[in-house]
Amino acid sequence: MTDTTSGTDEGQVSTSRRIAAIVEPAIEWLIRLCGFSAIFFVFGIFFFVFSSGADFIMNRLDVVEFMTSPEWYPTSVSNKRYGTLALVAGTLSVTTLAMMIAVPFGLGTAVFISEFCDGPFKEALKIIVEFLAAIPSVVWGFIGLAIMNPVIIDVFNAPIGLNVLNGGVILGLMSVPIIVSIGEDALKAVPDTYREASLALGATKWQTVYKVLFPAARSGLLAAVLLGVGRAIGETIAVLMATGHAVQIPNSPLDSVRTLTATIAAELGETAQGGDHYQALFAIGVLLFIFTFAVNLTADLLVRGIKNK
Amino acid sequence: MSDLAKKKIEVSGLSVSYGGVTALDSISLDVYEHEILSIIGPANAGKTTFLNCINRMIDSIPDARVQGTVKIDGDDVRQVRDVNALRRRIGMVFPLPVGLPMSIYDNVAYAPRMAGKTDKTRLDELVERCLRQSALFDEVKDRMGDLGTKLSGGQQQRLTIARALSMEPEILCLDEFSIAVDPVTTMRIEEVLKELRKEVTIVLVTNLVQQAKRLADRTALFLDGKLIELDSNEIIFSRRTADQRTFQYVQGLFG
Numbered sequence: 001m002t003d004t005t006s007g008t009d010e011g012q013v014s015t016s017r018r019i020a021a022i023v024e025p026a027i028e029w030l031i032r033l034c035g036f037s038a039i040f041f042v043f044g045i046f047f048f049v050f051s052s053g054a055d056f057i058m059n060r061l062d063v064v065e066f067m068t069s070p071e072w073y074p075t076s077v078s079n080k081r082y083g084t085l086a087l088v089a090g091t092l093s094v095t096t097l098a099m100m101i102a103v104p105f106g107l108g109t110a111v112f113i114s115e116f117c118d119g120p121f122k123e124a125l126k127i128i129v130e131f132l133a134a135i136p137s138v139v140w141g142f143i144g145l146a147i148m149n150p151v152i153i154d155v156f157n158a159p160i161g162l163n164v165l166n167g168g169v170i171l172g173l174m175s176v177p178i179i180v181s182i183g184e185d186a187l188k189a190v191p192d193t194y195r196e197a198s199l200a201l202g203a204t205k206w207q208t209v210y211k212v213l214f215p216a217a218r219s220g221l222l223a224a225v226l227l228g229v230g231r232a233i234g235e236t237i238a239v240l241m242a243t244g245h246a247v248q249i250p251n252s253p254l255d256s257v258r259t260l261t262a263t264i265a266a267e268l269g270e271t272a273q274g275g276d277h278y279q280a281l282f283a284i285g286v287l288l289f290i291f292t293f294a295v296n297l298t299a300d301l302l303v304r305g306i307k308n309k
Numbered sequence: 310m311s312d313l314a315k316k317k318i319e320v321s322g323l324s325v326s327y328g329g330v331t332a333l334d335s336i337s338l339d340v341y342e343h344e345i346l347s348i349i350g351p352a353n354a355g356k357t358t359f360l361n362c363i364n365r366m367i368d369s370i371p372d373a374r375v376q377g378t379v380k381i382d383g384d385d386v387r388q389v390r391d392v393n394a395l396r397r398r399i400g401m402v403f404p405l406p407v408g409l410p411m412s413i414y415d416n417v418a419y420a421p422r423m424a425g426k427t428d429k430t431r432l433d434e435l436v437e438r439c440l441r442q443s444a445l446f447d448e449v450k451d452r453m454g455d456l457g458t459k460l461s462g463g464q465q466q467r468l469t470i471a472r473a474l475s476m477e478p479e480i481l482c483l484d485e486f487s488i489a490v491d492p493v494t495t496m497r498i499e500e501v502l503k504e505l506r507k508e509v510t511i512v513l514v515t516n517l518v519q520q521a522k523r524l525a526d527r528t529a530l531f532l533d534g535k536l537i538e539l540d541s542n543e544i545i546f547s548r549r550t551a552d553q554r555t556f557q558y559v560q561g562l563f564g
């Protein structure tokens with residue numbers, strides 16, 4: 001502004017300042033509200049899940065049995081058992097296998113898209129990967145049931161193809177697009193100057209990837225992997241269809257299992273609302289909640305640890 | 310410089326265009342062994358492109374078209390099979406300091422390690438020598454394990470120079486290295502470069518005309534991708550320039 005400011009200019013300035021003085025705090029509060037709502041919803045959901053099973057959890061649940069017994073007989077007339085060990089084993093085995101598939105494939109694809117291809121091919125690949133993420137989980141379950149099942153029976157000579165292997169492969173494929181898109185974002189966020197500096201020092205492209213880009217993007221890559229884990233733990237319908245639905249601790253990848261999520265999905269509709277079985281399923285919900293919370297917390301602590309290093 | 314001096318880099322008819330836009334227009338010049346050649350010129354004169362042609366970083370720019378030849382010790386760089394080996398012979402320092410996301414020690418040891426040199430004692434020696442050469446050693450000797458990216462801008466730039474020296478390059482290319490560095494550090498780095506000249510050939514792209522005058526044996530003026538004039542500093546920084554524009558640019562009367 002020049003020094004020949006007229007009175008009307010000053011008037012306009014002060015008016016817009018007055019408006020800003022009202023609008024800015026309002027927007028600030030709106031944003032603050034959005035932030036708090038996230039906390040509210042998380043606690044709200046946890047409260048709802050816990051309170052739906054609270055009576056049973058507090059009064060009649062044998063916590064030792066719940067955590068350590070593989071026997072889940074909620075509908076038995078004479079001998080009701082609420083042990084989740086087999087279900088936890090089911091979830092962990094399927095998730096572990098899924099991650100063994102999804103992490104190398106996902107990160108590999110992310111590196112390939114981000115560093116080794118360009119032009120229309122890169123764009124096409126990204127779109128296809130995103131399309132993979134858009135396939136509904138029931139379709140994945142159908143693939144497990146209708147395609148993977150006979151293939152596994154044929155290849156491994158297994159009595160049944162609905163098992164840890166099937167569920168793990170399906171879940172792994174479902175987690176890949178998440179790992180790819182978040183991992184690719186993380187790699188893209190590494191400044192090009194790092195790549196140039198490394199290449200100019202005579203490092204090869206691959207050396208640049210694992211010596212410079214991986215460390216530089218590690219918090220983002222870790223987030224990608226853990227979001228993939230989160231998806232795998234939380235996924236329900238696809239594993240329900242692909243894992244065979246047998247409550248047992250698996251001895252091999254060819255054993256059928258049942259996961260925590262599948263148990264809730266399959267049984268909740270069959271229970272009397274408010275009954276012990278019904279509330280036990282909510283206890284499983286609390287357990288799942290704790291699992292995912294632990295995964296996220298670990299991720300957070302790891303990322304913080306890396307940043308402070 | 311006398312004709313007896315060995316030609317380290319021979320550039321002839323070098324033209325580069327990015328998607329049809331000319332960045333370098335048939336540049337021909339020679340760089341002699343153990344000299345400091347500085348390249349001055351306004352923005353978009355093609356100075357950085359010129360450096361990128363020497364170590365073939367131009368390869369990674371998708372729509373760049375390169376014509377003409379760049380020879381190092383008589384060998385055409387574009388015929389070189391192992392581009393990584395070529396790049397290890399040429400140290401490169403970029404305008405903004407780039408500390409790689411690893412420790413100070415690892416930053417300097419990066420290139421030798423990538424080239425397969427992993428002997429711990431020799432790496433220790435090498436890292437110390439490079440850091441001493443770039444006048445950084447005394448400031449970081451007690452915290453070699455700290456992240457290179459946590460150093461100040463001036464320190465990171467000296468780290469970058471140490472890293473560029475880690476492969477014992479024959480040629481050192483510096484691209485406006487003093488942009489993000491305070492004057493005191495700049496002077497220290499300039500002293501370092503004068504020392505290094507005994508061992509390496511230096512191509513110094515700079516925005517600072519006075520820096521070219523202080524450091525270089527010869528200076529080239531680039532303008533819009535063309536080489537306007539290349540001569541010894543005595544001529545370039547005098548009234549006897551062959552081209553009027555050189556005189557104007559050096560005097561700051563340009564444009």
